[in-house]
Amino acid sequence: MPRTVYAFPTVNDVSASLRDFVLRAQDEALAKHDRFTIALSGGSLPATLARGLLEHQTAFQWSKWHVFYADERCVPLNDAESNHRLAHEAFLAHVPIPAEQVYTINPDLVGQPEAAAEDYQHQLMQAFAPTGDDVRFPVFDLILLGMGPDGHTCSLFPGHPLVNERTLWVSSLTDSPKPPPSRITLTFPVLNHAHAVAFVTTGANKQDMLVRVLDQTEEGLPAGMVNPTAGHVYWFLDEPAAAKLQDSLIDRPAAL
Ligand SMILES: O=C1O[C@H](COP(=O)(O)O)[C@@H](O)[C@H](O)[C@H]1O
Numbered sequence: 474m475p476r477t478v479y480a481f482p483t484v485n486d487v488s489a490s491l492r493d494f495v496l497r498a499q500d501e502a503l504a505k506h507d508r509f510t511i512a513l514s515g516g517s518l519p520a521t522l523a524r525g526l527l528e529h530q531t532a533f534q535w536s537k538w539h540v541f542y543a544d545e546r547c548v549p550l551n552d553a554e555s556n557h558r559l560a561h562e563a564f565l566a567h568v569p570i571p572a573e574q575v576y577t578i579n580p581d582l583v584g585q586p587e588a589a590a591e592d593y594q595h596q597l598m599q600a601f602a603p604t605g606d607d608v609r610f611p612v613f614d615l616i617l618l619g620m621g622p623d624g625h626t627c628s629l630f631p632g633h634p635l636v637n638e639r640t641l642w643v644s645s646l647t648d649s650p651k652p653p654p655s656r657i658t659l660t661f662p663v664l665n666h667a668h669a670v671a672f673v674t675t676g677a678n679k680q681d682m683l684v685r686v687l688d689q690t691e692e693g694l695p696a697g698m699v700n701p702t703a704g705h706v707y708w709f710l711d712e713p714a715a716a717k718l719q720d721s722l723i724d725r726p727a728a729l
Pocket residue numbers: 514515516517518543544545556618619620621622625626627628651
């Protein structure tokens with residue numbers, strides 16, 4: 474699996490490079506199939522992404538974007554814990570992506586996580602296999618992920634049975650170690666069928682886990698289990714996050 478690790482002095486530099494990277498991913502996708510499918514995480518990602526995107530909004534073909542969530546908390550869409558609310562406030566509200574191309578958790582099902590996951594999988598199927606094509610797993614143009622200090626990504630937590638899901642596109646859990654407990658999440662087969670996955674990881678509290686994940690000797694760390702079979706994994710780090718990594722692990726951003 475090809476992997477590229479970039480480390481930038483500050484979060485602002487991460488935002489600027491991420492913007493160029495997303496623009497390139499958008500252009501490559503539009504050259505292939507006239508739409509850009511992207512999945513977003515919550516946590517710190519939307520703010521880091523928005524800072525770059527909103528500065529150069531006109532470069533993007535927003536009408537072609539189809540935005541999904543890599544994971545979502547089972548809460549109302551306007552709840553402070555909602556990943557959609559974070560992304561909406563950070564940048565979706567400020568760009569002209571057609572509302573029907575932003576795929577949210579069904580707000581009527583937030584009290585029933587399993588049904589919410591099933592419904593979200595159905596939304597994905599309609600977007601990726603609209604004519605009932607035999608699509609085993611969707612192929613996202615780009616999935617943007619975060620990583621928690623415990624090595625979780627999406628809502629896939631170390632030691633949780635969901636890390637072993639091999640069939641479903643979207644799963645639910647009601648025992649997330651990080652609140653809120655009820656969530657839905659894309660599964661590893663979906664992450665690992667993506668054309669490109671980029672982790673955006675900033676802050677000194679991620680240093681130790683980054684060493685463990687990027688070293689690739691330890692099994693069972695969800696962030697380290699993202700290995701797209703025909704895709705590429707990128708890491709966008711700031712210096713505080715990258716501080717304990719060996720220099721040899723870090724690639725030159727000029728390659729972007
Ligand atoms: O709970 C979650 O946490 C992860 C990591 O968040 P971060 O704030 O440490 O970047 C996030 O990627 C995920 O979407 C979210 O639900």
